[in-house]
Amino acid sequence: MITTIALLKAREGLSRDEFVDYYENRHVPLILGLAPSPALYTRNYLPEIGARGFPADFDVITHMKFADEGTRGAWLALVLAEGSGVAEDEARFLDRSRTRSWTVEEHSGSR
Known part of the structure; x- marks a missing residue:
C-alpha cells in the first residue's frame, strides 16, 4: 500500500463548520466523481483553534x-x-499556498 498524508489549511474567513461542510459535501463528491475512491480516504479535522491546545498551521489531516x-x-x-x-x-x-503533502512509510501493529 502507498500512503499519502496532506495537511490542509482552511481559507481565511471560513468557520470550522463551513470548512468541514464544504469539504465533506462539495469537495469530496467532486473528487469521487472524477476518480475511483482510494482504498482509504479520510479527513481528520482539528478542533476549533481555541480548543486545540497547541499551535497548528493546518486544519485537517487528509489520509x-x-x-x-x-x-x-x-x-x-x-x-x-x-x-x-x-x-x-x-x-x-x-x-x-499552505498545502503540504507527503507519501509516507506507514507501520501498524506493535512489537
Missing part, C-alpha cells in the same frame, strides 16, 4: 491509501487533470 504507486499516479492524473475543476474548487475553501 489516503492506494494499492500501489501506479494506482496513486493514475488517480492523481484524473484528479489533477486540466479542466477537472479541482484547483478552482480548492480555492473556494482552502488556502492552497
Whole structure:
C-alpha cells in the first residue's frame, strides 16, 4: 500500500463548520466523481483553534491509501487533470499556498 498524508489549511474567513461542510459535501463528491475512491480516504479535522491546545498551521489531516504507486499516479492524473475543476474548487475553501503533502512509510501493529 502507498500512503499519502496532506495537511490542509482552511481559507481565511471560513468557520470550522463551513470548512468541514464544504469539504465533506462539495469537495469530496467532486473528487469521487472524477476518480475511483482510494482504498482509504479520510479527513481528520482539528478542533476549533481555541480548543486545540497547541499551535497548528493546518486544519485537517487528509489520509489516503492506494494499492500501489501506479494506482496513486493514475488517480492523481484524473484528479489533477486540466479542466477537472479541482484547483478552482480548492480555492473556494482552502488556502492552497499552505498545502503540504507527503507519501509516507506507514507501520501498524506493535512489537
